[in-house]
Amino acid sequence: xxxxxxxxxxxxxxxxxxxxxDLKVKYRxxxxxxxxxxxxxxxxxxxxxxxFSTIFRFEVENFSIYYLTGWLIFNFVSESxxxxxxxxxxxxxxxxxxxxxxxxFPLEKILFSFVNMFFSMIAVAIMIAVxxxxxxxxxxxxxxxxxxxxxxxxxFCIGFGMLIAAINVFFRDxxxxxxxxxxxxxxxTPIIYPMEALDRAQWVLPIIKCNPLYYYVTxxxxxxxxxxxxxxxDNLICIGFSLAFLLLGGWVFKRTQDRFILHI
Amino acid sequence: MGNAVEVSxxxxxxxxxxxxxxxxxxxxxRLVKRQLFFEExxxxxxxxxxxxxxDVFGIVGxxxxxxxxxxxxxxxxxxxxxxxxxxxxxxxxxxxxxAGFDTDLTARENVFLNGSVLGFSxxxxxxxxxxxxxxxxxxxxVDVAVKNFSSGMVARLAFSIATVIKPDILIVDxxxxxxxxxxxxxxxxxxQELMSGGTTVLIVSHSIEQIERLCxxxxxxxxxRMRMLGDTQEVCGLYKQATRDG
Numbered sequence: 001x002x003x004x005x006x007x008x009x010x011x012x013x014x015x016x017x018x019x020x021x022d023l024k025v026k027y028r029x030x031x032x033x034x035x036x037x038x039x040x041x042x043x044x045x046x047x048x049x050x051x052f053s054t055i056f057r058f059e060v061e062n063f064s065i066y067y068l069t070g071w072l073i074f075n076f077v078s079e080s081x082x083x084x085x086x087x088x089x090x091x092x093x094x095x096x097x098x099x100x101x102x103x104x105f106p107l108e109k110i111l112f113s114f115v116n117m118f119f120s121m122i123a124v125a126i127m128i129a130v131x132x133x134x135x136x137x138x139x140x141x142x143x144x145x146x147x148x149x150x151x152x153x154x155x156f157c158i159g160f161g162m163l164i165a166a167i168n169v170f171f172r173d174x175x176x177x178x179x180x181x182x183x184x185x186x187x188x189t190p191i192i193y194p195m196e197a198l199d200r201a202q203w204v205l206p207i208i209k210c211n212p213l214y215y216y217v218t219x220x221x222x223x224x225x226x227x228x229x230x231x232x233x234d235n236l237i238c239i240g241f242s243l244a245f246l247l248l249g250g251w252v253f254k255r256t257q258d259r260f261i262l263h264i
Numbered sequence: 265m266g267n268a269v270e271v272s273x274x275x276x277x278x279x280x281x282x283x284x285x286x287x288x289x290x291x292x293x294r295l296v297k298r299q300l301f302f303e304e305x306x307x308x309x310x311x312x313x314x315x316x317x318x319d320v321f322g323i324v325g326x327x328x329x330x331x332x333x334x335x336x337x338x339x340x341x342x343x344x345x346x347x348x349x350x351x352x353x354x355x356x357x358x359x360x361x362x363a364g365f366d367t368d369l370t371a372r373e374n375v376f377l378n379g380s381v382l383g384f385s386x387x388x389x390x391x392x393x394x395x396x397x398x399x400x401x402x403x404x405x406v407d408v409a410v411k412n413f414s415s416g417m418v419a420r421l422a423f424s425i426a427t428v429i430k431p432d433i434l435i436v437d438x439x440x441x442x443x444x445x446x447x448x449x450x451x452x453x454x455x456q457e458l459m460s461g462g463t464t465v466l467i468v469s470h471s472i473e474q475i476e477r478l479c480x481x482x483x484x485x486x487x488x489r490m491r492m493l494g495d496t497q498e499v500c501g502l503y504k505q506a507t508r509d510g
Contacts, residue, residue: 014380021377025368094364098357098381099340173288258343262278 007101014100018108019115037119041068041075042126052192060194062136062225065127069224070191072120073149073217077157078182080113084161085168085178092264102257103250106161114154121146124224140227149219152238156212159245162253169260189213212241266352268433268464269315269338274347276308276333276488307333308344308488315481317352320465322479322496324472324503330488331468335435338466353432353464356382367411371402371421374410378425392428399424399454401447420447427454430461437468452478476500 027033049064060066084106091105131137168174188211198204208214215238222228308330315321323331336342337349339357364381365374375396379389397403400420410418455478459465469475475482475496482499484492492499
């Protein structure tokens with residue numbers, strides 16, 4: 001355990017370097033660069049709000065913020081895990097030539113998206129500020145708890161990312177299948193619809209209750225939008241999901257990592 | 265003096281499937297048909313040797329004799345199917361130069377990236393940055409993207425990163441054949457400097473002259489098995505004879 005911690009500290013600089021490399025490559029040759037992490041969600045929000053306040057109507061207070069908060073968490077999870085999924089396979093040249101602890105690769109992708117999410121959080125902050133100025137929302141100290149659900153989601157993503165990255169090494173089908181799964185996952189998370197909209201389709205509820213993202217998104221909205229602090233039960237569910245996936249992913253990854261090199 | 269590298273009874277097995285099964289559908293079909301059997305291929309079989317600290321050890325053999333596989337097990341990239349590898353200290357593997365370069369980034373960015381791939385810290389790289397660039401003779405090109413470099417320039421940069429911080433064990437696989445004549449001389453000089461500084465060096469090369477010039481002891485591999493292990497003159501002499509006759 002102590003030795004593993006030492007190796008992790010030794011490769012911390014690599015982790016930082018890979019993350020900054022990804023940032024540089026992502027925004028290379030774009031004029032606005034990192035501003036896109038803030039602009040993108042705002043533009044998406046404009047479209048979604050336009051569509052859902054005219055064509056399909058949901059009775060949700062502050063719909064644009066409702067959407068944006070859901071989108072922020074979901075986008076982090078889908079983006080980071082999709083990148084983590086391919087991380088081992090895409091690092092084949094490196095893995096074949098130098099010894100590096102292999103969990104660095106999925107971990108790096110997850111952390112990169114996590115950093116990105118913090119930039120996108122600025123978009124949420126801007127919208128909340130606007131809503132407060134217009135008197136639609138009130139500032140509250142609970143908003144400062146916003147990193148808590150993000151951290152829960154982060155731990156979940158690290159575990160889940162390691163799990164699917166390992167599976168993808170042996171079955172490349174995972175990559176094709178996953179994009180479909182992400183779409184289904186998006187609709188099973190209350191991002192654009194309120195939970196009340198499910199009254200007409202009660203049978204979906206048990207499925208949604210199995211979706212860890214539902215809890216993270218709800219938690220996030222509770223502290224950011226509704227000025228409430230989730231109780232111990234909600235926290236326990238979130239922690240339970242996160243740790244369960246971290247342990248499962250870590251275990252599968254550890255069991256299979258020595259055979260990665262034979263399949264990439 | 266103790267041993268820097270100890271290889272005991274190492275065997276490495278690969279499953280050679282003629283066509284790789286990597287989709288669930290195919291896997292299922294083969295599972296049903298019971299065709300999931302692979303041909304076994306032993307790239308290494310019962311290899312044992314040890315290298316003393318500060319020694320320079322050469323490995324010779326024809327193509328496909330398992331030299332690179334052996335180096336990969338020593339540097340921890342491959343885990344041996346059987347047996348054990350024990351190493352002491354920081355290993356700098358130069359299995360192939362330039363692994364870990366991102367060609368979209370500049371030389372400066374790649375120095376830090378590649379340094380961290382080899383497990384060095386930021387402070388170490390900052391301190392040695394100038395030295396690296398100077399040794400690679402790339403002062404004018406530090407802010408040019410590596411994708412615009414010639415292969416010789418890439419190799420020079422990679423070599424100087426891998427050797428600037430004195431590793432305890434340096435693994436060199438057939439890389440001294442890159443760059444022009446002058447740079448090759450420079451590389452050899454650098455390796456000799458490291459050797460006199462106590463670094464253990466493992467070299468794989470097809471250039472038997474190079475092995476004879478640099479190494480103290482040599483292992484001769486044939487089809488994954490140890491053919492001979494011993495003094496450079498002795499092993500190289502027989503190896504040259506065998507390859508000439510064969």
